Amino acid sequence: GAGVSQSPSNKVTEKGKDVELRCDPISGHTALYWYRQSLGQGLEFLIYFQGNSAPDKSGLPSDRFSAERTGGSVSTLTIQRTQQEDSAVYLCASSLNVVGIRREQYFGPGTRLTVT
Amino acid sequence: AQSVTQLGSHVSVSEGALVLLRCNYSSSVPPYLFWYVQYPNQGLQLLLKYTTGATLVKGINGFEAEFKKSETSFHLTKPSAHMSDAAEYFCAVTSGEDSGYSTLTFGKGTMLLVSP
Numbered sequence: 001g002a003g004v005s006q007s008p009s010n011k012v013t014e015k016g017k018d019v020e021l022r023c024d025p026i027s028g029h030t031a032l033y034w035y036r037q038s039l040g041q042g043l044e045f046l047i048y049f050q051g052n053s054a055p056d057k058s059g060l061p062s063d064r065f066s067a068e069r070t071g072g073s074v075s076t077l078t079i080q081r082t083q084q085e086d087s088a089v090y091l092c093a094s095s096l097n098v099v100g101i102r103r104e105q106y107f108g109p110g111t112r113l114t115v116t
Numbered sequence: 117a118q119s120v121t122q123l124g125s126h127v128s129v130s131e132g133a134l135v136l137l138r139c140n141y142s143s144s145v146p147p148y149l150f151w152y153v154q155y156p157n158q159g160l161q162l163l164l165k166y167t168t169g170a171t172l173v174k175g176i177n178g179f180e181a182e183f184k185k186s187e188t189s190f191h192l193t194k195p196s197a198h199m200s201d202a203a204e205y206f207c208a209v210t211s212g213e214d215s216g217y218s219t220l221t222f223g224k225g226t227m228l229l230v231s232p
Contacts, residue, residue: 004159005227009201016151033220035222041207042222042223042224042225043220043222043225045219045220045221048219050122056219059219070215093157093160103210104150104162105162105220106162106167107137107152107159107161108159109157110158110159111156
């Protein structure tokens with residue numbers, strides 16, 4: 001079946017502009033995660049959505065970052081007033097988070113964001 | 117709190133040689149452990165996972181890993197390296213409790229270089 005998809009695959013933006021990154025999880029997966037992969041920083045957790053519960057936003061680095069998940073499926077990560085330090089690959093993952101079912105996460109190909 | 121340490125940001129081996137990538141974790145609860153591989157410009161692909169039961173787990177592409185609770189380790193091995201194994205490898209840990217919450221904590225990654 002179809003895996004996790006992300007768009008765009010690459011995004012170049014000017015400092016100060018807003019960007020939106022999209023993630024389509026695997027159909028039926030109730031959990032959705034956003035991570036950021038930067039040189040020298042490894043993979044950092046940003047935000048987690050589980051069903052209709054309030055998201056865990058504890059990994060968002062600043063209030064310029066926000067995310068929403070509509071209808072329990074597609075998610076959009078928005079970065080306002082982008083800064084050069086926001087340049088990174090943003091990875092989305094989904095999993096089937098049901099008690100008793102092992103919860104490996106399936107990753108999309110990522111969006112490479114470059115802020116000039 | 118959980119953490120993962122991967123010893124060696126780069127590991128070089130010759131084709132046909134043993135591959136050993138080290139991973140140590142810290143977790144206050146029983147862990148679930150994962151190894152992911154990332155090829156250039158691609159997302160993360162699950163190699164193998166340990167949840168409960170057998171401590172020696174086998175994954176794709178001939179890789180295996182052994183969970184050693186006493187050493188808090190989950191090292192990845194492959195008896196004979198192929199050129200196609202050249203990639204970045206990430207070890208990750210999550211809570212094994214059935215809380216439904218399973219954000220992954222990643223190590224910083226190890227780049228595997230394979231020479232002819």
